[in-house]
Amino acid sequence: MNAPLPRSGALHAPGTVLTGAEILWESLVRVGVDVVFGYPGGAIMPAYDAMARYPMIHHVLVRHEQGASHMADGYARASGKVGVCVATSGPGATNLVTGIATAMLDNVPMVCITGQVPGALIGSDAFQEVDITGVTLPITKHNFLVRRAEDIPRVIREAFYIAASGRPGPVVVDITKDAQQGSCAFEWSDAPIVLPGYRPERAPLARELEEAKRLLDSAERPIILAGQGVIRAGATDLLLELVGKRDVPVASTLLGLGGFPATHPLALGMAGMHGEAWVNKAIQEADVILALGMRFDDRITGNPKTFAQKAKKIHVELDPAEVDKIVKVDVALVGDVRDVLAQLVPTLDEKRRPAWLARIDEMKGDSAVRDIQALPDEGRLYAAHVIHDLWRLTEGRALVVTDVGQHQMWEAQYYKHDHPRKLLTSGGLGTMGFALPAAIGARFALGPHPIGGADPTEVWVIVGDGGFQMTACELSTIAQEGIKIHVAIINNGYLGMVRQWQELFYGGRYVATPMKSPDFVKLAEAHGVRGMRVTARAEVEAAVREAQASPETVVIDFRVEQEDSVYPMVASGKDLDDMIRRPERKHNPIYETGED
Amino acid sequence: MKQTRTFVVHVEDQPGVLDRVASLFRRRSYNIDSLNVGRTHEEGISRMTIVCETDASVARRIEANLYRLVNVLRVDDITDSPRVERNLALIKVSAGPDVRPQVLQILSTVGARAVDLGPDSVVVEATGTHEEIERLAAVLAPFGILEMVQTGLVAMTRAAERPQLSRGEAA
């Protein structure tokens, strides 16, 4: 029965009799997997036992399965490849759920492999039995329950294909213990995958393209709203060409940041709830909106009924189910952003728009007291300062992974991303605890860490004191793996974003938001990495440079202003240009002026 | 404008497919009036007829969302097509010997039939649109309905074509 052990790094020839567990790794190697993030347990033990025979796949032992799912996610977002995590049945599988939902809402290609109780016990409430395909049905792109060893190769191929193609998403592959233990002849095919009901590719009709061109030609005040679809499709070059030809300013969604260079003169920045005032105003004044690979999330539109009412809308989107979901559009070009732009852009002639660009400059000027570099440094440490300095000291090239909260919005406002796949953040689900594990995944995608000055493969985590504590255990994973990332904790002593809502909308009653934290420096040291503390702006630069030069992971505890808020802000459900602006305060150097 | 819409959905006959379809309707808050599933003449392919009350824009998204399911082969919104629709009902009517002739008289008038005669009851089989069944039930109600079951609508267009089930034109 037992197949001879392959020599280190060697795969078996198809036809060899192998166990399901071996077939799993044989299959994973063949679809290109070189790292998996996981945690063992009873129902997945056969797979773990066989893993030792496949040293070409590196296994990262996490501290909590949620971490494994975010690591696979971070790996996928940073590389564009499919990320893989592994967990046991029952609690192992349910611990993945938050990470799966995070990946689903942000269209991240991921395959989650879970062990399942033996087939004969399914349905009997066996020890550690959870119907994980049932649980994850609404939060996966697709899922599989595998009961036989011989089905593993086909399912792995299909899972990777489904996860990565079309609108990407997470796929769960639940494999019973007896399927891992059973043996059969290993068969592998490289033939194209045929799933009769699956249609990942779409293309718009010629008349829809003509109609889009007609609208773009008629535009006086056009705006592009660039989403994550631009990054997924690798369409930045075509977008630059379009903008160059037509003088169309580009606003981005949170997940779209980096898809168009932030320092480009026609980059407006992020739109939406915490978008800059001029961006949201420009959207409301636009007469044509070209929405690229974005889904009109409520954080972008404000009140959808009053969103960009003067504008004809062209929606370029891969998923027809997104068309007219929130905002009714005039033309839908259903297809990959790159393919659609490749057809559209060559048909467009050059047009300059001095009047519209002057109008936008005027709106910008109104609220452009945001150049915080020019502001007096009176000793206080603001999160915006820290992030701005990080941007400067990393030369705007680092890969930044943010968590969820105020620091996430400040990062989006102050770290100017010029390159795609350089900002990883949980946009759709807004999952606190995402940043640290996702950064570990990104580290594996980017390769060995740099030591020294600014480097495009640096990984920086920007995380709140609250979110950091949700997955801080993964510091041990970092120590065990001997990898290096930088962690900037924006420590304001509060669940800051919730505190901000309490300040603005709940009468200033700070219920359950003041938060006591451990000594993060000691916590870092206890995990075997370095810790530093920064309490004044003057110390920021030296600390960041020291972290960059350090051979090991450094956690910097930035003690920032406690009750600062993110502005401007469109309250939930309000019109996009109905913004709460930063109040002018004497002691506050980051106020905005202007009557608007 | 909301109207009753009828979808014909061809799916792969695999475990969990009904669950996926039902979960989609539940999650997106699309209300199902009736849902029927059954085999087709083709091996491995099942057919669903789904009826729901909705407007055209939501109907388009229902179609698109159904297509997102990997096991869904084809979706047709046949609301605006000439079609045949049937709903099968079994109605157990309390009908002792005294009223039985009356009940049988009603059945023959409307084209329904008695499929089982018990000493005190009759099981009626009727096919028709949902409205026709409702009307029949209303007429039989005075005798006393003991039990009633409906299959839900099954529907088919009248056009002489077979639904293309390979990689077809999507929504």
Ligand SMILES: Cc1ncc(C[n+]2csc(CCOP(=O)(O)OP(=O)(O)O)c2C)c(N)n1
């Ligand atoms: C898992 C999870 N739980 C709760 C929330 C709600 N939430 C959004 S922001 C926030 C506060 C985050 O606090 P912190 O991590 O300190 O970041 P800050 O806002 O202070 O920068 C909370 C609780 C969430 N997004 N995710």
Ligand SMILES: [Mg+2]
């Ligand atoms: Mg905080």
